[in-house]
Amino acid sequence: MSTKRNKEDRVLSVRNLNISFETTAGTIHAIRGVRMDLFKGETIAIVGESGSGKSVTVKTIMGILASNGKIESGSIKYTYTNEQGQKETVDMTKLSQKEIRYRFNGKHIAMVFQDPMTSLDPTMTIGKQIMEPMILHDHLSKEAAASKTRDLLKEVGIDDPAKRFKEYPHQLSGGMRQRVVIAIALACDPDILICDEPTTALDVTIQAKILELIKKIQNEKNISVIYITHDLGVVAKVADYVDVMYAGRIVEKGQIDEVFYDPRHPYTWGLLASMPDTDTDSKRLFAIPGTPPNLFDEVVGDAFAPRNPYALKIDYEAEPPMFDVGGQHRVASWLCDPRAPKVKMPEQLVERLAKMKKEAAQYDAGKF
Numbered sequence: 001m002s003t004k005r006n007k008e009d010r011v012l013s014v015r016n017l018n019i020s021f022e023t024t025a026g027t028i029h030a031i032r033g034v035r036m037d038l039f040k041g042e043t044i045a046i047v048g049e050s051g052s053g054k055s056v057t058v059k060t061i062m063g064i065l066a067s068n069g070k071i072e073s074g075s076i077k078y079t080y081t082n083e084q085g086q087k088e089t090v091d092m093t094k095l096s097q098k099e100i101r102y103r104f105n106g107k108h109i110a111m112v113f114q115d116p117m118t119s120l121d122p123t124m125t126i127g128k129q130i131m132e133p134m135i136l137h138d139h140l141s142k143e144a145a146a147s148k149t150r151d152l153l154k155e156v157g158i159d160d161p162a163k164r165f166k167e168y169p170h171q172l173s174g175g176m177r178q179r180v181v182i183a184i185a186l187a188c189d190p191d192i193l194i195c196d197e198p199t200t201a202l203d204v205t206i207q208a209k210i211l212e213l214i215k216k217i218q219n220e221k222n223i224s225v226i227y228i229t230h231d232l233g234v235v236a237k238v239a240d241y242v243d244v245m246y247a248g249r250i251v252e253k254g255q256i257d258e259v260f261y262d263p264r265h266p267y268t269w270g271l272l273a274s275m276p277d278t279d280t281d282s283k284r285l286f287a288i289p290g291t292p293p294n295l296f297d298e299v300v301g302d303a304f305a306p307r308n309p310y311a312l313k314i315d316y317e318a319e320p321p322m323f324d325v326g327g328q329h330r331v332a333s334w335l336c337d338p339r340a341p342k343v344k345m346p347e348q349l350v351e352r353l354a355k356m357k358k359e360a361a362q363y364d365a366g367k368f
Contacts, residue, residue, distance in 0.1 A: 005039050010079060011191055011224050012038035012061070017074035017093075019056060019248075021066065026296045030056050032248040034074070038192065038224050045227040045235040045256075047271065048245035051292055054228045057245075058194050061092060062111055063100025080108050080191055107137040110185035112214075114197035116177035119184075120169040126153075126180050127165035133187045152183040157213060175206035179213070186217060193218070196228040211238055232275050236260060236356060241328070244268050247293050247303035254329035261353050263345070264331040266308045273349045302334065310335060310343045 019031035031053050038044055046054045059065055061076055076092040092100060105111075113119045121129060130152060131145040140148065146165070153161035156179040169177055178198065185193055195214065199207035215238060218225050227238060235242060235256070242259040244252040244267065252265040263269055270288035290307035293299060302308070305315035314334050323336035335343055 005037070005042075009040040010037055011040055012036070012079075013075075013077040014057075014061075015075050015077075017057070017060070017076065018072040019060060019065070020070050020072055022068045022070070028295045029298070030069075030248050030295060031060075032299070034245075034248075034250055036243060036250070036253075038226060040191075040224055041218070041222045042240045043218065043225040043227065043238055044241045044243060045229060045239035046243045046245060047229055047232060047235055049230065049271075049288075049292060052245040053248040054245055055196055058111070058196065058226060058228055062105060062109060062194065063092065063095070063097040065097065078104070078109070078192075080104075106133040106185075106190070107188045108190055109192045109194065110188070110190040111194040111196060112178075112181050112185050112198045114200045116174065116181045117169065119181050120177060122169055124168070125165065126167055126169065126172070130180070130183050130187055133184065137188045148187075149183075152186060153180075155217070156180070156183045156186075157209070158183075174202055175210065178202060178206075178210055182210075182213065182217075186221075189221065190223065192224045192226065194226045194228070197230075198227075199231075199234065207234075214238070232260075232271060236359075244271070247299060248295060249303065249332065251304065251332045252330070255327065258327055258329040261357050262329070263353075264325055264329070264336055265304075265333045266310050266335070266343075267304050269345060269349055270307075272353065273346065275352075302332075312340060 014034055014036040017031055017034040018029070021028040021030055034053070034057055036044070036057075046057065048054055056065070056069070060069075060071065065071075071093050074093065077089050078092055079087060079089045082088045127146065127149050130149040131142070134140045134145040134148060135142065150161040150165060153164055158164050158176060158179055164172070164176075169180070172180065193214070198214070199210050202210065211234065214225065217223070225238075227234065229235060239256050242253065242256055243250045244259065244265065246267050252259055252263065252268045259268065260272070263272060267288070274287055288307055289309075293303050293306070299319070301317050302311070302315040302320055305311040308315065312334050320332045320334045322330045322332050325331055325336055334340055
């Protein structure tokens with residue numbers, strides 16, 4: 001993959017995004033200074049433990065932040081081609097949630113959620129649910145929308161689209177329901193497709209088919225994709241770039257090869273080492289010690305320090321900046337400071353990464 005990103009092709013630019021939630025127990029500082037870029041036709045994966053801020057970040061882009069959520073500061077600039085055929089850039093943080101939903105959701109930015117049963121209306125036929133955004137946003141006639149819907153069903157791999165068109169969600173399997181959700185997301189030819197754990201509820205063989213389907217459609221339509229996932233196996237197969245989140249902040253980012261095969265942050269080491277591996281000699285699965293910090297309290301220093309066996313004194317005193325470690329690779333860890341002691345990646349992880357790299361090469365070559 002090319003390392004060059006043309007600024008003209010940037011579709012999304014998130015800068016210094018800070019989000020908090022007001023609760024009965026106090027204020028949660030959920031997102032802390034997130035910075036992210038998405039370019040035309042590329043895939044970014046946002047990874048991290050549950051509660052790290054992955055879904056909150058993308059839901060803010062979609063204008064579906066919970067009512068007790070507040071954007072404290074920052075910008076989310078989206079560049080798109082308007083109805084006059086001209087490029088336009090809007091800051092989504094300046095728009096109301098209602099305006100985002102009416103102007104952009106479905107038409108320009110679409111989302112595939114992890115559980116299709118909560119995304120689909122059980123009282124409506126599959127056909128009507130896919131037609132709805134076409135009629136609303138593209139102002140198609142019912143006949144034109146129905147025709148496009150049948151084509152979409154075929155495109156996402158559903159046999160006998162004319163029959164499925166008239167069926168209800170409960171009449172389809174989990175894999176087919178997820179294909180329908182993807183068809184709805186693609187109904188108005190969006191620029192950005194956000195996939196929030198799109199294969200979690202599916203078995204392994206169906207997972208692979210759904211990932212291949214999204215990749216195929218992305219290549220055909222040149223759309224940009226954001227994956228939200230905790231499954232690093234998924235990331236290795238689909239992503240161009242990776243953003244690793246911890247406690248509401250991106251702590252490591254870069255191209256897939258940079259982050260996956262040369263990780264520098266101890267948290268990323270822990271995530272990669274905790275992946276299940278059928279070939280490992282160990283009978284125990286690695287787990288990152290401790291628990292994520294309480295975001296009700298102000299984070300002092302590096303949020304990961306209490307769980308980091310390599311933590312330095314400064315980790316408890318000052319938040320690390322993003323260090324440039326070469327290429328597109330950036331790491332928020334004091335261990336990357338030139339003055340820090342050199343710490344080697346655990347040997348067990350070195351072996352695992354070599355194995356993963358070999359598997360990824362086989363996958364790319366179509367040998368799986």
